[in-house]
Amino acid sequence: MVIDGAQLFVRYAYPPNSRGSCGPPDSDALLHYGQSGVTDPGLRELAKGFAGAWPYLELIAAATGIRDPLDHRVVEAYWVGNALLDSIGVTNVGNSMEERFRARTGRQFPHLVEGVLAGGVPHHSFHVFEVYPWLGLLRDDRRYATALNVLxxxxxxxxxxxxxxxxxxxxxxxxxxxxxxxxxxxxxxxxxxxxxxxxxxxxxxxxxxxxxxxxxxxxxxxxxPGQLHQLQLFTSRHLRIANSGVEHRGTAIALERYI
Missing domain, CATH: 2.30.30 (SH3 type barrels.)
Known part of the structure; x- marks a missing residue:
């Protein structure tokens, strides 16, 4: 059964939100929406407060001609993966990265572009492996264990x-x-x-x-089975990209804590 896109978003966004890692501070409200299965304007506003995930949803929707960023297909594409991702195009992904991250990453921005040019798409694993700073900390003996756990x-x-x-x-x-x-x-x-x-x-x-x-x-x-295949496929893709530049990508990128 295909569930409402906003409800699907709750399922994946709540875990880090409950830890205070991302999104609006009212994690109890998000939990209650997920438990009740109710979707209303209040839930949509909560979703917009996820500064890491929401722009990716907007990017996927705009690039694929889908009006609603919380359309089930869009939400599934970001968290799990589906055919929408490979129809977005390098230019759209690159422009989004430029708008969101160039000012705050400075000289490190080209490392983000490398990930896009290597085939990175707006899947959550792209953000974790190519945007997060933790990847570059794996070679730091003092932070290795923490970095691996977060990733x-x-x-x-x-x-x-x-x-x-x-x-x-x-x-x-x-x-x-x-x-x-x-x-x-x-x-x-x-x-x-x-x-x-x-x-x-x-x-x-x-x-x-x-x-x-x-x-x-x-x-x-x-x-x-189809969703499992897609999740494995996009995870493997972004792991390969991460390993191609693991020595430098993310080492000095200082970003806010996004999901």
Whole structure:
């Protein structure tokens, strides 16, 4: 079943918002919208307050002729991935990066452009691996562990539900691994993720065997085989781009904390 685009946005935006990492300060309101399934002008205003994600949604919508940035197709493209992304074009992506980041990144801006020219598209993994400053900190021994954890938890990842207890699910997924030179997906591990608060969450009827998407410590959605393929495809694409310039990209880019 295709859910409302605004509701899909809530599922992925709430986890970092609940941590105070992005978006408006009222994370409880976002949670309640997701639990109730209600979409109204108030939810749309909350979505516009996500200064990291919202411009990407506007870019995808404008470049593909879709009027609403919260159209389900647009929201899915950004968080999970779909065919819209490869129809946007380098010029549109580059112009968006220019408008958003040149003034605040200065001499580091060409490193962002490298990612676009190498095939980067407005998928969340592009922002995590090509825009975030954490990638360049992997070579800093003092910040390596923190950087790897942020990169891993902030990206949208996938996994298999193995058990459910209360409001939490045990999920088998592949975390990021860093060998000192290459960032890749490591061996599968078990992790515990929330999927509800007081018995009420975003994914109805979550069950053992479901393939799900995760953001930070939350289960966001149940993935179809097609969605899983798209998420894996765009994650791999942006990992390859990141590894092609991992030594310098992001090392000195000082940006606000975006999702």
């Amino acid at each position: 891993d938890k902030c990206r949208i990842r996938w996994g298999d539900v193995l058990a459910i207890t209360g409001d939490e699910a045990v999920v088998r997924s592949r975390p990021l691994a860093w060998d000192g030179r290459i960032l890749s997906l490591g061996e599968a591990q078990l992790e515990t993720a929330k999927y509800a608060v007081a018995g009420s969450g975003f994914v109805a009827g979550l069950a053992v065997g479901d393939v799900v998407s995760l953001h930070w410590d939350w289960v966001c959605d149940r993935l179809t």
